[in-house]
Amino acid sequence: MRPVTMTCPNPRCRLALSVPGRVGGQKVKCAGCGQVFVSPPPELPNRRRPANRPARRKAG
Numbered sequence: 001m002r003p004v005t006m007t008c009p010n011p012r013c014r015l016a017l018s019v020p021g022r023v024g025g026q027k028v029k030c031a032g033c034g035q036v037f038v039s040p041p042p043e044l045p046n047r048r049r050p051a052n053r054p055a056r057r058k059a060g
């Protein structure tokens, strides 16, 4: 996973933080103001798929 850029939730800081994409839902400490906050979860890989996909059949 590549790091994601997020903004410090502190309105008086708003520092752009580069955090690993895997820290979603974990505590992150801002390097600017030192505030500890919970990073938002990363984009879920298991997104909904359309159910009207053509079914594949095995050949043979």
Ligand SMILES: [Zn+2]
Pocket (backbone or CB within 6 Å): 008, 009, 010, 013, 014, 015, 030, 031, 032, 033, 034, 035
């Ligand atoms: Zn901050």
